Amino acid sequence: MKKNIVFLTLLLLTKMVFSQAYNGLQKMNGVSQKVYFSASAGERARKILDNVAKAEIYFEKKLKVHPDYTLLVLSPSDWKIYAHPNAIYGIPHYLQDGRLVVASENNDFWKRNTPPVDKLPEAQVRKLRATYLDKNGQVNLTDFFDLLAVHELGHAFQKAAGMLGQRNWLSELLCNVMLHTFIAEKNPRLIPSLTVFPQVTVAGFPLERLKYTSLEDFEIYYNDIAQKNPDNYGWYQCRFHVVAGQIYDSGGLAAMNNLWGALLSHKQKLSDLELINLLKTAHPALDQAIANWKK
Ligand SMILES: [Zn+2]
Numbered sequence: 001m002k003k004n005i006v007f008l009t010l011l012l013l014t015k016m017v018f019s020q021a022y023n024g025l026q027k028m029n030g031v032s033q034k035v036y037f038s039a040s041a042g043e044r045a046r047k048i049l050d051n052v053a054k055a056e057i058y059f060e061k062k063l064k065v066h067p068d069y070t071l072l073v074l075s076p077s078d079w080k081i082y083a084h085p086n087a088i089y090g091i092p093h094y095l096q097d098g099r100l101v102v103a104s105e106n107n108d109f110w111k112r113n114t115p116p117v118d119k120l121p122e123a124q125v126r127k128l129r130a131t132y133l134d135k136n137g138q139v140n141l142t143d144f145f146d147l148l149a150v151h152e153l154g155h156a157f158q159k160a161a162g163m164l165g166q167r168n169w170l171s172e173l174l175c176n177v178m179l180h181t182f183i184a185e186k187n188p189r190l191i192p193s194l195t196v197f198p199q200v201t202v203a204g205f206p207l208e209r210l211k212y213t214s215l216e217d218f219e220i221y222y223n224d225i226a227q228k229n230p231d232n233y234g235w236y237q238c239r240f241h242v243v244a245g246q247i248y249d250s251g252g253l254a255a256m257n258n259l260w261g262a263l264l265s266h267k268q269k270l271s272d273l274e275l276i277n278l279l280k281t282a283h284p285a286l287d288q289a290i291a292n293w294k295k
Contacts, residue, residue: 024081025072036082038075041104045073048102048149055150055182059157062253063260067156069098071149075105086227091234092148094155102149110141113234115200124200131196143193147179154178163264166275168222169215172237174259176244181256184248198241205235212236215293243289251285258282 028035028045033053037045052071060066072082079089083101087093090109092102117125117139134140154175158165165171183190210232212218212225218236225233247255262282270278280287 022070022072022082024078025074034070035073036070037073038078038104041073041075044104044146045071048073048146051147051187052100052149052153054186055153055179058182058186059153059178062257063157063161065157065160067153067160069094069100069153069156072099072101073104074101076103076107079103088230090145091230092145092152094152096159098156100149100152100156102152103145106140106142109230109234110145113201113231114139114141115197115204120200120204124203127192127196128200131192141197143190144197147183147190147194150179150182151175161260161264163260164267164269166263166266166270167215167219169218169236169240170263170275173240173243174263176237176240177247177256177259180241180244180248181253185253195241195245198238198245201235201238202242205238210235215290239293243293246289246292247283247285250288251283255283255285259286 022036025036025038026042028037028042028049031049031053033049033056035045035049049071056067072078074082076089079087079101082099083089084093084095087101088109090103090107092100094100115124115128117128120128128139132139132141132143134142152175155171157178158171158174165174180194183194207213211229212221212232218225225236247259251258259279259282262278266278276287276290279290
């Protein structure tokens with residue numbers, strides 16, 4: 001009995017510490033997920049959760065794992081308290097303690113990386129405006145960045161499965177393959193929001209703004225790129241989105257399932273050659289997409 005009381009006290013204490021951890025934020029009520037958001041970001045949080053919750057159900061069915069995560073939708077001032085200390089405002093990210101962090105407001109990072117409509121070919125401008133125009137008549141990437149919460153959810157699934165991602169670029173690519181597959185299969189009307197910005201960026205990003213471009217660089221300088229070169233990091237992610245689209249278009253749902261299964265079946269770090277062979281056998285679309293990276 002005494003043991004039970006101690007146990008109960010501990011439970012209460014844990015619960016208290018947990019709720020105190022986000023006591024500057026509002027908790028979303030009436031949902032089974034753990035969701036906290038900044039004042040006046042409730043509507044955005046509901047919109048973002050809508051996709052995340054549907055994606056969670058979808059991935060759980062396909063991958064048979066249950067992730068533990070806490071979705072945080074943050075204003076710039078709350079970001080300073082609850083996000084990764086080295087992540088600039090607007091860059092969505094996942095932390096090992098399960099925090100899945102996204103911005104609640106349009107911001108400098110998104111604006112700076114919005115393709116310059118005055119310098120682009122007419123066809124691309126038309127596509128951008130048709131996809132992302134906001135009520136002020138500006139190209140606004142909010143609808144794209146909101147979808148990235150599902151990419152971060154992909155990291156939570158990889159962690160729950162105990163997956164060794166083999167390479168940083170492959171873990172990131174897998175998250176984008178998961179995101180693209182989910183949107184294509186379950187919410188295809190959002191495909192333009194997900195694909196137009198990365199496609200235009202990859203086609204026309206000013207190369208002088210890129211310090212790193214190869215997959216090898218991404219591996220070696222991952223922390224430097226992610227924390228000190230966010231625009232360069234964004235360019236890599238755009239390329240991973242484009243590659244993920246190519247993988248889905250030629251391999252469908254099977255490509256995601258096969259890549260997931262292949263990575264899960266190896267608990268040791270593979271050599272480059274072993275990894276290439278694994279990707280080849282997992283799905284031809286994967287090998288092809290990686291080979292295309294250098295072209
Ligand atoms: Zn990621």
